[in-house]
Amino acid sequence: MATIKELSKREDLLSGGHRLCAGCGASIAVRQVLLGANAPVVAGSATGCLEVSTTAFPFTAWKTPFIHNAFENAAATISGVEAAYQALKRKGKIDKDVKFVAFGGDGGTYDIGLQSLSGAMERGHDMVYVCYDNEAYMNTGIQRSGATPFGAATTTSPAGKVRAGKPQQRKDLTQVIAAHNIPYVAQASVSHWKDLIEKAEKAFAVEGPAFLNVLAPCPRGWRIKSDETIEIAKIAVQTGFWPLYEVEDGEWKLNFKPKELKPIVDFLKPQGRFAHLFKPGNEHLLEEYQEQVNKNWAQLKKRCGVE
Amino acid sequence: MAKAATKLNAPAKKPKVKAITVAMTGNAGCALAMKQINPDVVAAYPITPQTTIVEEFATYVANGAVDTEYVNVESEHSAMSACIGASAAGARVMTTTSSQGLALMWEELSIASAMRLPIVMHNVNRALSGPINIHCDHSDSMGARDMGWVQMFGETAQEAYDNTIIAIRVAEHEKVLLPVMIMHDGFITSHAIDRFDVLEDDVVKKFVGEYEPKQALLNIDDPKTFGPFAMPAYYFEQRRQLREALDGAKDIVLKVSKEYGKLTGRSYGLFEEYRLDDAHIAIVVMGSTAGTAKYVVDQARAKGIKVGLLKLRLFRPFPAAEIAEALSHLKAVAVMDRADSIGALGGPVYMEVKAALYNSKKRPHVQGYVYGLGGRDTGPDQIETVIDDLKKIARGTEAPREQVTFLGVKG
Ligand SMILES: Cc1ncc(C[n+]2csc(CCOP(=O)(O)OP(=O)(O)O)c2C)c(N)n1
Ligand code: SF4
Ligand SMILES: [Mg+2]
Numbered sequence: 001m002a003t004i005k006e007l008s009k010r011e012d013l014l015s016g017g018h019r020l021c022a023g024c025g026a027s028i029a030v031r032q033v034l035l036g037a038n039a040p041v042v043a044g045s046a047t048g049c050l051e052v053s054t055t056a057f058p059f060t061a062w063k064t065p066f067i068h069n070a071f072e073n074a075a076a077t078i079s080g081v082e083a084a085y086q087a088l089k090r091k092g093k094i095d096k097d098v099k100f101v102a103f104g105g106d107g108g109t110y111d112i113g114l115q116s117l118s119g120a121m122e123r124g125h126d127m128v129y130v131c132y133d134n135e136a137y138m139n140t141g142i143q144r145s146g147a148t149p150f151g152a153a154t155t156t157s158p159a160g161k162v163r164a165g166k167p168q169q170r171k172d173l174t175q176v177i178a179a180h181n182i183p184y185v186a187q188a189s190v191s192h193w194k195d196l197i198e199k200a201e202k203a204f205a206v207e208g209p210a211f212l213n214v215l216a217p218c219p220r221g222w223r224i225k226s227d228e229t230i231e232i233a234k235i236a237v238q239t240g241f242w243p244l245y246e247v248e249d250g251e252w253k254l255n256f257k258p259k260e261l262k263p264i265v266d267f268l269k270p271q272g273r274f275a276h277l278f279k280p281g282n283e284h285l286l287e288e289y290q291e292q293v294n295k296n297w298a299q300l301k302k303r304c305g306v307e
Numbered sequence: 308m309a310k311a312a313t314k315l316n317a318p319a320k321k322p323k324v325k326a327i328t329v330a331m332t333g334n335a336g337c338a339l340a341m342k343q344i345n346p347d348v349v350a351a352y353p354i355t356p357q358t359t360i361v362e363e364f365a366t367y368v369a370n371g372a373v374d375t376e377y378v379n380v381e382s383e384h385s386a387m388s389a390c391i392g393a394s395a396a397g398a399r400v401m402t403t404t405s406s407q408g409l410a411l412m413w414e415e416l417s418i419a420s421a422m423r424l425p426i427v428m429h430n431v432n433r434a435l436s437g438p439i440n441i442h443c444d445h446s447d448s449m450g451a452r453d454m455g456w457v458q459m460f461g462e463t464a465q466e467a468y469d470n471t472i473i474a475i476r477v478a479e480h481e482k483v484l485l486p487v488m489i490m491h492d493g494f495i496t497s498h499a500i501d502r503f504d505v506l507e508d509d510v511v512k513k514f515v516g517e518y519e520p521k522q523a524l525l526n527i528d529d530p531k532t533f534g535p536f537a538m539p540a541y542y543f544e545q546r547r548q549l550r551e552a553l554d555g556a557k558d559i560v561l562k563v564s565k566e567y568g569k570l571t572g573r574s575y576g577l578f579e580e581y582r583l584d585d586a587h588i589a590i591v592v593m594g595s596t597a598g599t600a601k602y603v604v605d606q607a608r609a610k611g612i613k614v615g616l617l618k619l620r621l622f623r624p625f626p627a628a629e630i631a632e633a634l635s636h637l638k639a640v641a642v643m644d645r646a647d648s649i650g651a652l653g654g655p656v657y658m659e660v661k662a663a664l665y666n667s668k669k670r671p672h673v674q675g676y677v678y679g680l681g682g683r684d685t686g687p688d689q690i691e692t693v694i695d696d697l698k699k700i701a702r703g704t705e706a707p708r709e710q711v712t713f714l715g716v717k718g
Pocket of ligand 3: 134135137
């Protein structure tokens with residue numbers, strides 16, 4: 001891992017002046033991941049907040065070659081770029097070592113882009129796929145996705161008289177991708193920058209596909225203040241809501257092991273999207289929430305061989 | 308105006324290069340052309356009746372006959388997505404599909420053309436579902452007619468082979484830089500073994516040359532953003548540029564085809580005129596049915612009926628002015644479409660031919676026919692009824708029909 005001094009000398013490949021909201025987790029995730037590449041890199045992005053806010057023609061915030069194609073195909077698109085690189089390298093038309101990374105929101109990754117991602121991972125392209133997970137379709141106005149957690153109110157899973165936000169649990173995508181048996185899979189958070197950049201370095205270093213799922217809070221959608229992004233991401237890790245772990249060549253490793261998890265309400269309470277869970281009569285939902293987190297945490301510890 | 312047509316009855320010129328006569332299916336011919344082109348990247352997904360192209364190409368890859376990076380994607384959407392990524396990266400890229408596969412790519416087709424990526428794709432014509440049907444009609448490629456792609460239709464395996472090689476040069480021409488879709492008829496041309504001439508590998512290699520894009524993702528030292536977000540202040544101009552590029556592709560198709568003709572002795576234009584000069588009536592048709600129609604035209608000519616044929620090769624860009632010039636001297640024209648434009652006046656070719664003639668001082672009556680949907684056989688008998696109709700209209704013994712006529716449909 002590069003030292004902070006070394007990192008400070010690396011060029012930021014996503015410049016400021018983009019149009020993401022203040023406090024947006026997405027650009028933090030992207031900049032940290034790109035610091036980990038430390039080599040020429042071609043980046044791509046799915047349609048979503050990141051893409052529309054960084055490429056408004058005739059401007060671009062990308063200082064590295066960048067391609068946006070559509071919503072569900074960032075993985076397939078970058079897999080094509082990587083295939084071109086392999087072919088042109090073989091033909092001697094290019095001699096540099098180049099890295100490839102695709103970014104997608106949770107909608108573009110867990111939902112509409114899952115097939116494209118699964119295919120690219122299975123084919124073994126030498127690329128990194130990064131999901132910046134803000135737990136809803138933010139670009140189109142905070143609609144629920146497969147990554148939206150239980151109980152979160154979104155514009156398509158609002159809290160009402162008979163519904164308490166999203167009725168389903170979120171999909172565990174990191175484990176789904178781990179089941180592809182690719183060289184490197186990890187879950188990270190913008191709050192733990194050292195862990196995230198280390199994981200990005202590993203992801204770029206392995207030969208073959210790597211996947212990073214990065215928690216990237218959205219102040220707009222989570223109903224928090226724009227200076228609370230990092231804090232809430234940290235609490236997500238400390239409560240066991242978003243464990244930090246990695247799967248390296250099939251070896252599961254928990255990267256953050258608190259003696260005791262903070263209660264899940266510490267994560268839920270500060271966020272407006274969960275406000276309805278704290279109304280009288282919904283106590284059982286909070287209990288259910290805690291039980292689910294405990295169960296997931298116990299399962300993950302078992303997989304990682306941690307007691 | 309450039310001389311648009313080639314006449315089949317004009318004697319074939321002597322080729323400059325050696326011709327190797329083969330007997331193979333149209334799909335095998337396309338796969339062979341792909342092997343000879345040796346593209347950098349092929350990303351494709353199987354679907355009948357195109358599958359044998361990707362299978363044969365996979366065999367070339369497995370035997371080391373090509374240097375291609377062959378991406379076995381998990382869907383046609385990803386096939387076109389990967390092609391877009393690879394082409395933007397700076398590679399020469401080809402793919403192939405049919406019907407539902409093309410439909411699944413639909414979202415990506417307009418992105419490929421808007422990014423001005425010279426991807427060359429075979430679409431082996433097959434009817435769109437539903438009901439699901441694997442046989443030929445042109446409904447798949449017609450659904451993609453407004454997507455900014457050059458679209459060329461071939462009648463025979465020979466044309467499918469030749470068009471593949473020509474398409475590379477058209478797509479990559481700096482005045483075009485657009486994707487090209489090449490069609491031939493599913494099963495009829497794709498799976499029937501035909502006798503035709505192919506070129507030696509080196510000749511093809513030399514003809515297509517090297518692809519050297521000016522802008523590419525892999526020009527690492529000159530970073531560019533591909534596929535940005537364009538608001539109303541910029542989108543419209545970009546679309547106009549796309550139209551201008553596609554309109555301009557007409558001249559490039561002619562130019563490249565002429566060069567290819569000098570080499571091989573096989574010349575192609577925007578369309579082929581068959582016994583049209585002194586004709587009073589004529590049929591316009593695309594694809595393999597043109598072969599059957601030429602036979603019927605010959606028979607009618609033997610009986611003294613002055614009928615001709617225009618076989619359209621280039622559908623996009625549509626050579627409207629050239630077609631108007633070729634047909635305006637006629638009394639009646641039948642346009643045969645192997646696709647319906649449901650809810651519109653008639654089939655797509657019919658509407659465009661009719662529109663092309665509207666502003667001509669002298670113009671024939673144009674009557675539309677839809678034939679052969681879902682692989683329904685179109686024999687000489689059906690085309691004879693078309694000629695009978697045209698004769699009556701030309702003589703004035705029958706009023707022209709405004710609505711489209713279905714040929715060979717039951718009940
Ligand atoms: C095929 C298709 N369906 C729907 C959309 C509309 N759309 C654009 S972005 C988006 C949501 C993006 O959500 P996510 O991937 O989570 O990224 P975020 O905006 O949250 O960063 C949707 C639904 C689209 N562009 N394309
Ligand atoms: S809406 Fe959320 S995800 Fe989108 S730019 Fe704003 S903070 Fe970022
Ligand atoms: Mg999102």
